Structures are given as structure tokens and as C-alpha cells.
Amino acid sequence: MSNLQDIPVVITQRTGGDLPVLRERGQREVFCGLTGIVWLHRKLQDAFFLVVGSRTCAHLVQSAAGVMIFAEPRFGTAILTDRDLAGIADANDELDRVCISLLERRPEIKALFLVGSCPSEVIKLDLARAAERLNERLLPQVRVLSYSGSGIETTFTQGEDNALKAFVPIMPQTDARQLLVVGCLPDVVEDQFRRQFEQLGIGPVNFFPGRRAEDVPSIGPNTHLLLAQPFNGETVRALTARGATVLAAPYPFGVEGTTAWLRAAARAWQTPEAQFDAVTAPLIKRARAALERYRPQLAGKRLFMLPDSQLEIPLARFLNREMGMELVEVGTPYLDRQMVSEELALLPPDVVLSEGQHLERQLDRVRAARPDLTVCGLGLANPLEAEGLATKWSIELVFSPIHGYDQAADLAELFVRPLARRERLAV
């Protein structure tokens, strides 16, 4: 039996889809997609990420990683030099040489990602073909995949989207019914969701990506996608092209988002409403109690979110609806309405949404509004603090477990901390 007709429309379309958006073009203070390597390599424990790029790329990944991890890392850069730019044929040979010697050093590596960068894209170094060529030599010991994390094509979290999309063509076909959760989640969160799905009688459940790049999930017409991250639009479109269907839901941030997200899966699996309530009620109660501690510190506070991780819209929804924050402006690097339609419907109708960035003009708006809290990238945090504005670094939001019921309060606390710290300090 086909399950296609089972997919419910969870939340009715509202005016959210038509919210006016301020589109800007100019300097963007946002990382490029290469940055995703920092968390992707922690998640995929058998993968090595080789950026094919410049010294800038190497420096970026190193700087974004913040602390230099003292083990030999599972990422690196094949730095293009003048000699490589002189002739592409040589660059291909060079790339093969670097990959082979790298894999000889690291026999535990099962998947090698060739990650395209701005320079490799501009000189049209074909990494997809390089991956094919290398796979002929290396499979089945090592699978080579390629994607672009270049700053001319991707912003910050789109690196994950492109990395995941690279798996889609090699996913085995299946007609079996399954739930596939799409988007990188910390292991602890993945385990919590697994338990909850089990209690709800939903299964089999697979997470994409899994913990090992070797374990590629299957895909097919009876696969239901539940989206854990709002930035994997291209991957989702590639998965639906393979027949999968998306369970429309907001993202699992906060109690409301998590409940609606689980409910979308529960409806598809026809979990009885009573069972759903029985499973979620204690979780909701616990999460609400934990959130209550932070709500007074955030309620009524004015929030300005600069574009960074693409998490801005779901997080703004959580902070506004569950924590009572006022939204001054919600910026997003790009607005993928398909990915956030459920979220947009939950935002207040008068919200100021901005897409893209003209940094100087946006900072003028920040200064004029003097919000209580500004969410921004690392490059801007200290300068804004020096202007007397409290800030929250957005990068922490992609590195910390923030999804699901039991992380809802942790998520709230991330926004409380800068405010609470200011209250403590008397210097």
C-alpha cells in the first residue's frame, strides 16, 4: 500500500508565506560553506574532508575551528600553487597524488570528501570527475565524494547541504517504508529522538547523515523525510526527486517546534492521538518547567538577528513565541520559502525579515534600534559589545545540541547568558 496519501498538512498555510522581505546586497559578514567541515567531520567519524583551494581556505577552516585540535585532524587543504594554476591537467595529477598519499597515511578513512572552494570553482577544476577517477582506484576501501563549499556559491551552513546532497546519487533504492531524519544532529540528540520515535511506534527510523559515511541510508517512494535543519534545501529536493516525501513541519526547536515536528511523523505513522499525548506530555512538562527558569530573563527583550546560520527564522519563532522576545529584525542569508514555510506562518505578521546582507546598512539599523540582544558572527561580536550592545555568537548555535525537548532550555540559556553576564559584571 502506498503511504503517499497519508501525509497530512500539519499546519495550515497562512499569510506567513507572503511576509514582506527586505532584500539586500553588499558586504556579507558570513562564513562560506567550507566551515561546515568543522562539525561534519565530528559527525562522520570515518570521513576525511580535503578542501581543494587556497591558503585562505586552510586558514579559514583552521580559524573557524577556533581551537586547533591537537590530534592530526580529519580535514586538510590541498593548497593550489602557481604551478597548479598554470595547467589543469597537472592539477588533476597533483590532486590524485595528494589524495593517495593522504589515504596511505590514514588507513582508517573510509570516505574522502573533495571539497570545492572559490579558486577551484573559478579555475573549473572538476572535482566530481576527480572523485570518479579516484573511486575507480580506491573503491571499495574508500569512497570518494565531492561537493562545493565555495563562498561564491554557498553560505555557511549550505556546506552541509552540499555535502549531504553528494550522498544522494549513491543511496540504494528501497521501497520499504521508513522515516529519514535529514540534517546533522549531535549524537546525544539523535539518541533522544530515536527513543521518542520508538515510543511513538514510528519506525524504522534512519538519520542522515549517520555516524559513519560508510553507512549510506536507502531512499525511495516510501521514505518520509523529517527535516531537522532548515538549510538542507538542495538535499531535500534531491531526495524528493528520488521519490521521498517531506513531512511538513516546523523545526524541532523549543517545545512547540519539537511537538509539531514529532506530530508530523506520528500522523504519517498514524500513531493514535492518545499515545502521542501519553509519550509527549511528560517531555513537554519537563521542557516547559526548564524553560520557565529562563523566560523571565528573555520576555520583552528586543532581539536583532544578523544573517548567519539559516537557523535565524526557526530560532526567532522559538524566542518570540515561547520566550516572549520581541523581534526587531530577523536576517537570513537567503530565504528558502519551501524550507521554512511552516516557520514563517508562526512568525508575527509585522516581523521585519531581511535576506542577504549589506553589512554597513544593517549595522546602522542595529545601532538605531539598540536591541537588547544581537545575534551575530564572531567578527562582529566584540565591536558591538564595545558599542554597549549585548551579543550572542551565532556559531555556537550550530555547534551546540539545541534540538528537541531536552535541549530547549539549553537553547534558551544560550541567549540568556550574555544578558545574565552583563548583570553580574560590575567592572
Add this chain to the structure above:
Amino acid sequence: MQLTLWTYEGPPHVGAMRIATSMRDVHYVLHAPQGDTYADLLFTMIERQDRRPPVTYTTFQARDLGGSTADLVKTAVAEAYERFKPKALLVGESCTAELIQDQSGSLACGMNLPIPVIPLELPSYSKKENWGAAETFYHVVRALLADQVPPPGTPHPVRAEGRRPRANLLGPTVLGFRCRDDVQEIRRLLDLLDIDVHVIAPLGASPDDIRRLPEADFNIDLYPEVSRTTASWLQRNFGMPSTRVIPMGVGATRDFIAEVAQLAGIDASAVLASEQPGVAGFSSSLSRMPWYARSVDSTYLTGKRVFIFGDATHAIAAARIAKEEMGFTVVGLGTYSREFARDVRDAAKLYGVEALISDDYLEVEQAIGAAAPELVLGTQMERHIAKRLGVACAVISIPIHVQDVPARYSPVYGFEGANVIFDTWVHPLVMGLEEHLLQMFRDDFEFHDDAAASHLPAVARDARHAAASDAVAAVEPVAAAVEIPEPVIAASGEPTWSEDGERELKKIPFFVRGKAKRNTEAFAREHGLATITVETLYDAKAHYGR
């Protein structure tokens, strides 16, 4: 194509950013795609700057590549000028923009702005950060002084009678190693010599300050990686002499004073008299370091094997301090600054070692492992290497880390710098001794690993045991947390220790036990002995001495 896991230097445009950010009233328009703004966080997070670097990025995207990227440059230049009103504008490209060849510099120059526009061409695929900083500083100085260059052969004006000599301090930048405090220390030193600091550049200098550079009598080339090119140009074009000595360490600071005195035409003998080697007592010297080095408790530093790696300036200076002022043995010296490879090779000859010129972190790690040092003086990379090898380490050079920008005053140049260096280098070794102490107690019949920490109440102990273990209560919890690596000994074909030999080895004081073990094993290998007995141990002792 070069496989790189960690890089010592960023790309050359980051060097240019260091110059722009160090200066006042300068703005830098960087033709670069999204993502290159990551470099801002180096300044705002690592250096904790309270303002953004004065850099505008054009942020071009793939869809612009067809043709409009050049327009983005013009828009960015116009907006940056309008908003920031700089007194000089730098225009350059990052690695990707270099490939699309928009000639950003020429475009900007063609816009007829009423300020100097300085185009920068920094080849990203062959050069690196420090070179980019040096080149940018040189272009800024050359552009701003172009109309002041005297005819070739014109001597530099002689100092007017009665005016104090003036020196420029060249080279300090943000994201440099302790530049902020070194500058203060050198200023203090020059003041002692009745020399005025005329201009400090690039750190804190405006374009107007740059124009005043030729008014000084001479230049102090403080950080040659950044300022050597500029100092040489000023020497060639303005006849301004420049220092060569880096005032790091007591001996080098003395030499620096002598060199500065000679360039300034003053008598520094009074200052130098109080700084004679060997007579420097606790109260007479400007630095405590000579006395600390001579104090008896420093005896244990004698001959410590030290491996030194960093930028050329700090590595060379550190090697001299290590040998002459700490009494260490230099077992390795190297740099990632290829531009200064010759200087490092020359220095390495003084210590009878071969210079390691490499920016490959793995090669450096291998060299350190092979040299078996007791202390590593390096960058943050070497700190990680040392941690992995279980060796003490102190940081002497960039690449910078948030720990290298301390809140307290901590120069490494000048006499106070020597004090700072003494502490910074000795403390990891002291900690090393403490670790050995813990290791020794680990085998003790009372304080062995399985004994419960004495401050924990749950375990019943007899009174004697309790009293005795209280004495080490403070260190014991640490013992549990610190994993002390065993000396690495290859497994196969190696001589093995007999039971009595091993028992005897354990009687040797802990702080020389490791060395005794290594020496004895080396001796046994040399003599083809399969088993190490008590006698082998003493044969080896007699053979190696000490």
C-alpha cells in the same frame, strides 16, 4: 598542490589586513567572495579588538562572474570612502579575485578620489601572510613618501645640535607577537638613552605619521618579517640607517643599546656599565634575568635540550637566549619564514644543528620527535606537538593564539622582556619537575596509584598512613588527572631489562632516571647486549659520565 593540515601563516591579504588594522585613518577594500570575512574574527576575537578591522569586502558571487564583479569593486570603493573618510585607501584582492583579474587597484585609482589610493598586488598562490604584511607596509610608506624622496645620494640631514636623537619604531602590528608591550618596553629603553621615539608604524600610525618618518635620525627594524623591506627602502632612498639587532634577551638588548647609541651618536656606556655580564647582581641590573639564571636553583636548567621553531626573528633570538642566558643545549632550530631562511641557517651553525626550514607541520613534528628535546620553544602548533610528545613547551612566536595576547604587561623585548622570557620558559619545566615528582610518588608504597586521595573522607586509614599522605594531599588529585607518558622505546630487537637491572634503575633519582634508562639502552644496543643487568647499567654510567 601542497597538503596542509595546519598552516603557520594565512594568505598575503591577511598580512595586508594586519597593516590596515594596525593603522589609523586607513581603509582597505578587499575584492573577495563571501567567507573571506572570517579574517575579521582574528582581530576581534584573538586580539580582542573593540572595533572591526577597517576592511570592506566586495563579496562577489558566482552569478557575478559573468561581468559585474568590476562594478562591485567600484561600488565598494565609493561606499567605503563615503562612509569611513579615510586618509589613504588600500585596494587589493584575495586569492579568488586574483584569478578573475579585475585589476581592482587600477579601477580604484581611476576613480579620482581625493586621497592616496594604494593598489596592492599580493600573489596569493606563492606568497604568505608575513610577506603580505611586509609588502603592504612598504607600499604604504613608499606611496605616502613618494613626493619627499630626495635626489639619489643625498645624505640624511645631520641632527641639529641640542636636539634629542629621534628613532622610528618599524614593524609592530596587531596579530604580531607581543608587539603592544614590546613597543612600550623599547620606548622605555630609548628614553633611558635620551632618544625620542618619533613615529611607531604601522601600529597606531596614521598616513600623516608615515609622512613624518624621514624626520627621524634612524629606524629601528623591530620585526624584520614586517619591516625589513621598508627599513631597507628608507635606507636606500632617504639615507636613514637602520638597526639590525633584535633586542630580545639580555645580551641582545645590550648589543641593541650599543647599536642604537652608535646610530644616534650618543654615549651609552653608563647604561651598559650596569649591565655587564657576570657582575649583574640582583639590584644593579635593569633585568632580574641574569641573577635568576645564576641563582643556584637554576642549576637544574643546565644543558636542558631545547628545540626552537617559529618566525625567524623570534627563533634566532630565542636560540641565543637559550644557550647564553639559560644554559640550555639547542638541539633544533627552525623557521616557517622562508624569506629569512638564510639568517636561520647561519644561526643554526652557531649551535651545531641543521636548520629546519619548513611550513609543514608534520615535518616539524617529526623533527621534534627525533631531536628528543626536554623543552620546545615554538608556536601554538608546536605547543600541540609538545603536548602529544609529553614535552614541556613555551610559545615564542606567531601564529597567534588568544593566549598570546595576555591582559598583563608582558613584552619579550628589552630587559623586562628577558624577565618575562625567564618565567615563561622555566615554568613549564618546573611543572615538568612536579610531574616527575608525581610519577615518583606513584610508585611509592604509600602513595601508589590505587591509594585513595587523602582528602576524601570515605576511606578508613590507619593514623600513620593518614598523616603521611596528608603531606602530598595537594598534589595527589592531580596525579590522577595527569597521564604521564612512558619514554618511548621501540619494541622489537631491543635489549630487555633483567629484573635486577630494573630494580636498580628504580633506585636512581627520578629526575635522571629517564636519561639513565635511555643511555643504558643505547649503550646496550651499541654493544649488542640482549639483556640489561645491574652491571650494564653501571657500565653505561661510566661510559657516558654524569
